[in-house]
């Protein structure tokens with residue numbers, strides 16, 4: 001057990017605007033978001049001594065140091081699994097500072113995934129030796145070539161078993177867009193949708209995903225600064241404690257083309273993470289005040305509500321119908337509008353929203369919020385003040 | 386036309402067999418366990434001695450999709466993509482060649498189709514009894 005002054009706290013968050021054409025390089029987006037996070041915390045970027053990002057991020061650690069003037073980096077990691085692992089950045093940050101390896105740890109992710117390349121479109125120029133490529137090698141020649149198609153194929157058995165309809169998924173999209181409509185930082189600010197809008201939106205992948213079931217491709221950068229409680233008290237903001245952060249990657253499971261293990265109904269890795277989190281944080285995900293649930297596509301919300309044990313297996317659709325995900329409900333879902341409504345910086349803008357909710361500074365502030373669950377499939381964290 | 390498969394050292398046996406009209410999976414030589422997708426080492430006994438085994442080619446549709454937008458790259462029309470649970474217990478992503486929409490639980494049987502570069506991939510058709 002570590003003492004309270006060693007505990008990891010989030011002390012800085014920063015982001016660029018979220019757009020469809022940033023007009024500048026990904027390296028610059030990263031640098032701007034990182035500087036904003038340092039200014040938010042009141043720390044000198046030179047003092048950053050550890051960092052992590054996604055294996056998919058194009059900005060090199062060296063490039064980040066060169067722009068920000070970081071003096072010495074003692075520890076770096078890169079995370080596999082894309083957005084499903086977005087919250088595992090918090091696991092690395094927590095371990096890096098609580099172990100004493102790092103004093104000031106940086107998480108960043110920056111992408112021009114709309115203007116520079118299309119993240120949601122087929123890429124047929126893949127190297128034959130690319131890593132973790134089952135979604136390319138074993139799907140591409142059969143015409144399943146986009147994240148939406150892989151996701152829909154893996155969700156099919158669940159949706160079929162529990163009779164979840166397109167209207168049911170539409171209800172989830174409407175919830176996100178309702179929250180986004182009152183968040184000035186959201187791409188879909190003042191643009192709520194109805195179930196009819198959802199039902200009239202074009203098919204992206206039959207028979208599951210319409211346009212309004214999908215997150216957006218966005219340009220933008222997000223950064224987060226973590227330090228220990230003893231140093232956090234000297235920072236500008238109220239420190240937000242990382243009460244627990246857990247990660248579970250299981251045998252024979254894939255990143256997104258996750259078809260080869262299990263019954264495709266339950267998500268065992270989320271269940272494991274939920275149990276470890278409850279033990280570490282002393283509070284279960286379902287009992288926290290805000291639920292930031294990774295929403296690349298609407299069916300993910302159903303599966304994570306069950307995986308992280310907000311409700312029983314097969315019960316998520318009714319849990320949503322009962323109004324639990326409304327901002328005044330039992331499980332207020334992504335008050336920023338989530339990745340569908342606010343922007344898709346690979347899940348990272350859901351983490352910064354969780355921090356704002358704990359500080360009491362969010363656009364759609366949940367009253368008296370003291371704890372928040374950050375969920376992204378294979379990883380989860382509970383933060384609190 | 387359908388794109389060519391992506392061949393790698395560890396997976397070439399699968400695509401080469403397809404060109405001869407054979408539907409096979411990786412089989413561990415010492416412990417006889419079948420694996421798909423292929424991998425360089427058997428995760429059960431850690432042997433790298435591999436062979437392959439011909440499959441029955443029969444299975445059940447577990448899930449299906451059709452990629453509408455963007456349309457499937459290379460194809461004239463986006464095909465029905467199916468996830469098949471094979472009788473041997475393994476799963477594979479492929480296509481259902483049919484004019485009618487796939488149904489979860491339907492029984493299907495393997496066949497082969499040519500790709501743009503003259504290679505071959507396994508596809509499935511409904512079993513008519």
Ligand SMILES: [Zn+2]
Nearest residue numbers: 413416427430
């Ligand atoms: Zn073996």
